[in-house]
Amino acid sequence: MATDTAADAAEGRRPRDDVWVAAEEGDMSEASAGRPLLFRTMKVKGSILHPYRFLILVRLVAIVAFFAWRVEHRNHDGMLLWATSMVADAWFGFSWLLNQLPKLNPIKRVPDLTALADRHGEAVLxxxxxxxxxxxxxxxxxxxxxxxxxxxxxxxxxxxxxxxxxxxxxxxxxxxxxxxxxxxxxxxxxxxxxxxxxxxxxxxxxxxxxxxxxxxxxxxxxxxxxxxxxxxxxxxxxxxxxxxxxxxxxxxxxxxxxxxxxxxxxxxxxxxxxxxxxxxxxxxxxxxxxxxxxxxxxxxxxxxxxxxxxxxxxxxxxxxxxxxxxxxxxxxxxxxxxxxxxxxxxxxxxxxxxxxxxxxxxxxxxxxxxxxxxxxxxRAPMCFMLDPRDGQNTAFVQFPQRFDDVDPTDRYSNHNRVFFDGTMLSLNGLQGPTYLGISTMFRHVALYGMEPPHYRAKNIKLVGKAYELGNSDLVLELNTGWRNPRAVYHPGVGRRGAQQ
Ligand SMILES: O=c1ccn([C@@H]2O[C@H](COP(=O)(O)OP(=O)(O)O[C@H]3O[C@H](CO)[C@@H](O)[C@H](O)[C@H]3O)[C@@H](O)[C@H]2O)c(=O)[nH]1
Ligand SMILES: [Mn+2]
Incomplete structure (x- = not known):
């Protein structure tokens, strides 16, 4: 559960390791160069993930075999009904496939607040x-x-x-x-x-x-x-x-x-x-x-x-x-x-x-x-924004929402576990989650396309045709190294929404 992980992160503990294991962190040279990594990437244990992937494959084979059988056994007395159900089944199969793809590689990112405190004292946050x-x-x-x-x-x-x-x-x-x-x-x-x-x-x-x-x-x-x-x-x-x-x-x-x-x-x-x-x-x-x-x-x-x-x-x-x-x-x-x-x-x-x-x-x-x-x-989103690997290219960091007082046993999944702890973590393993409109930290430059105005780097130059946008708008191009903004979703530190 995300909030368990929040307590873990805050107290510097590692998340439960019966499901999640640390993934390869890629370029570790930053860490060895004295710039500690500010978050850890966790993936689902192979002993759980591989059988799940195998199950997806088995289902896929079964669905394809079923389609082949349906095509071979047409009902000539009711072709319209047959065609309608084929279209519906094809759509159902396709949406199932779309649903499965992100689940092939769920990723969870856990902020390391201690490393953040060590590297960025209060004064430089x-x-x-x-x-x-x-x-x-x-x-x-x-x-x-x-x-x-x-x-x-x-x-x-x-x-x-x-x-x-x-x-x-x-x-x-x-x-x-x-x-x-x-x-x-x-x-x-x-x-x-x-x-x-x-x-x-x-x-x-x-x-x-x-x-x-x-x-x-x-x-x-x-x-x-x-x-x-x-x-x-x-x-x-x-x-x-x-x-x-x-x-x-x-x-x-x-x-x-x-x-x-x-x-x-x-x-x-x-x-x-x-x-x-x-x-x-x-x-x-x-x-x-x-x-x-x-x-x-x-x-x-x-x-x-x-x-x-x-x-x-x-x-x-x-x-x-x-x-x-x-x-x-x-x-x-x-x-x-x-x-x-x-x-x-x-x-x-x-x-x-x-x-x-x-x-x-x-x-x-x-x-x-x-x-x-x-x-x-x-502090938690700062671990992603300031991470030495590619922090400056992270556009936004999003927190899950939870709803209080709906039902203590959460019978109807009002805590949205399937969505936040399943779908969103799964999308994390692809290109990143979708933006949900709330509880999200944005890099200002990702919204404006430039740094806040008081910061004027030397390498600013005016973009041609700026006049087309009106007299008072200065359109600036900053050489900030800002490319391919990416999104991060981390379940580590959650916010809990009051019931709406
Ligand atoms: O003219 C408006 C209408 C709404 N709001 C605010 O927008 C927020 C969301 O509006 P609400 O009507 O509560 O939408 P919900 O359907 O409850 O919220 C869902 O959709 C919102 C918009 O994407 C997300 O912010 C929420 O996380 C999501 O739960 C609230 O703080 C409102 O006060 C305004 O500021 N101006
Ligand atoms: Mn609301």
């Missing part, structure tokens, strides 16, 4: 922009979004090396104010996770767990901290749940004297620029102004250690880094008659906004109901 998309605080409950964001803010990655962007398609003040609450609560939640090595770092899912062995180094303080943070989380939830009522009451109070204007008001007494509760021109879904608001500013580069028990903080955070990454709220402008391209459009807007604010060379995206279930997850 690349920067990442994390994108989360949401549409509606009711259809996609805001508590899911809030937990997703908190799991990202608390991830185990240098805080000054990543930033989190939330795209709110609905332009709702509820989301905006929920992010303000998240900014406050993260001051407690993030250091608490660091202090006690909490997993997973989505509070809802963490507090729901019945038991989990303590792996942190401060067991003595854990119970009281846990109790306090749990109580604070309870109050935080109440504040989030009451946001729609709070906003409505506040707006009613502001609107009392005004004739005919039923605006939605922010806490600071200004009118909300996007969608109002009582929708009107320029303030309705699909027709409103755009907003970009930095909720948490970019942190300082040096750790910020709390030396004393702060009266503001209910738990002792002495010697714990209390910084957290940048958090940005975005609601893009919407106008009627303009096709906003749904999630893809939202991703493009986040790419453009992040290019101005943080401009990281890597981006990763989540839906608002998918949280990071392993705090090391942002």
């Amino acid at each position: 690349p920067r990442i922009d994390v994108f989360v998309t949401t549409v509606d605080p009711v259809d996609e409950p805001v508590m899911y979004t809030v937990n997703t964001i908190l799991s990202i803010l608390a991830a185990d990655y240098p805080v000054d090396k990543y930033a989190c962007y939330l795209s709110d398609e609905g332009g709702s003040l509820v989301h905006y104010e929920a992010m303000i609450q998240v900014a406050y609560f993260s001051a407690l939640w993030v250091p608490f996770c660091r202090k006690h090595c909490i997993e997973p770092r989505s509070p809802e899912n963490y507090f729901r767990m019945k038991t989990r062995p303590y792996v942190g180094g401060m067991a003595g303080e854990f119970m009281s901290d846990h109790r306090r943070v749990r109580r604070e989380y309870g109050e935080f939830k109440v504040r989030i749940d009451s946001l729609p009522t709070t906003i409505r009451r506040r707006s009613d109070a502001y609107n009392k004297g005004d004739d005919g204007v039923h605006a939605t008001w922010m806490a600071d007494g200004t009118q909300w620029a996007c969608t109002w509760i009582e929708q009107t021109d320029n303030h309705r879904r699909g027709q409103h102004a755009g907003i970009v608001k930095v909720m948490l500013d970019h942190p300082s580069c040096k750790p910020q250690l709390e030396s004393l028990v702060s009266t503001n903080n209910p738990i002792d955070l002495s010697n714990i880094d209390t910084r957290f990454p940048m958090l940005v709220y975005i609601s893009r402008e919407k106008r009627p008659g303009y096709d906003n391209q749904k999630k893809a459009g939202a991703m493009n807007v986040m790419l453009r906004v992040s290019a101005l604010l943080s401009n990281a060379p890597f981006v990763i995206n989540f839906d608002c109901n998918h949280y990071i279930n392993n705090s090391q997850a942002l």
Whole structure:
């Protein structure tokens, strides 16, 4: 199971060897040249794979023999029926064959987080922009979004090396104010996770767990901290749940004297620029102004250690880094008659906004109901991106999604094991898996075709005919050695999606 492997990878253990064995790593010269390999490739044991391949061959022979028999024994009384069933059987056989081909050589890639830490200390880990998309605080409950964001803010990655962007398609003040609450609560939640090595770092899912062995180094303080943070989380939830009522009451109070204007008001007494509760021109879904608001500013580069028990903080955070990454709220402008391209459009807007604010060379995206279930997850894809073999040609690294709370015994395979642990690993052995639209880290250059703009290598030259693309677009050709982008799917560190 992928999540078992996640724990293995995080703790530097090797995956279970009753099914998977290490494959030949090809060019090992990099490793001997002092640049350790950052991931291992595993393949299915010969004693399992060879009989399986033999079985495929036997079935193939049987299917071909069956076809030959059908062709020789035509039913002359019902040629139409015979032809129809032949076409159906031929299609069935062909799709079976297509299904079998990738399964001939399943491959699993396991990140080596220890090697990454040895080779790339915290200081040289690349920067990442994390994108989360949401549409509606009711259809996609805001508590899911809030937990997703908190799991990202608390991830185990240098805080000054990543930033989190939330795209709110609905332009709702509820989301905006929920992010303000998240900014406050993260001051407690993030250091608490660091202090006690909490997993997973989505509070809802963490507090729901019945038991989990303590792996942190401060067991003595854990119970009281846990109790306090749990109580604070309870109050935080109440504040989030009451946001729609709070906003409505506040707006009613502001609107009392005004004739005919039923605006939605922010806490600071200004009118909300996007969608109002009582929708009107320029303030309705699909027709409103755009907003970009930095909720948490970019942190300082040096750790910020709390030396004393702060009266503001209910738990002792002495010697714990209390910084957290940048958090940005975005609601893009919407106008009627303009096709906003749904999630893809939202991703493009986040790419453009992040290019101005943080401009990281890597981006990763989540839906608002998918949280990071392993705090090391942002490091894992770096093992593939920075690997000395061909890392710079890896375009994207994808994580499997799992769905919580569907059915504890997973009777109907809601954890999608066949798809993620079978089909996707099998495609890994061919040219790589298909992109699923979520939980994927991209190399920025793979999306834009060039490095982020602040990086200007000397060997840039203007491509001819650039003028055809308009005056303001500079089309650059970079000699980055970027060829044949390939995709990697690794089951090592998974994310677990809340039930949709
Ligand atoms: O106009 C839109 C519509 C959707 N979304 C966001 O896109 C995501 C996915 O949308 P949803 O309606 O939840 O699609 P699903 O069918 O639930 O998701 C499947 O399809 C998505 C699109 O490929 C993938 O991201 C998911 O992983 C996959 O589970 C959500 O975060 C939405 O908030 C927007 O940002 N703008
Ligand atoms: Mn969804």
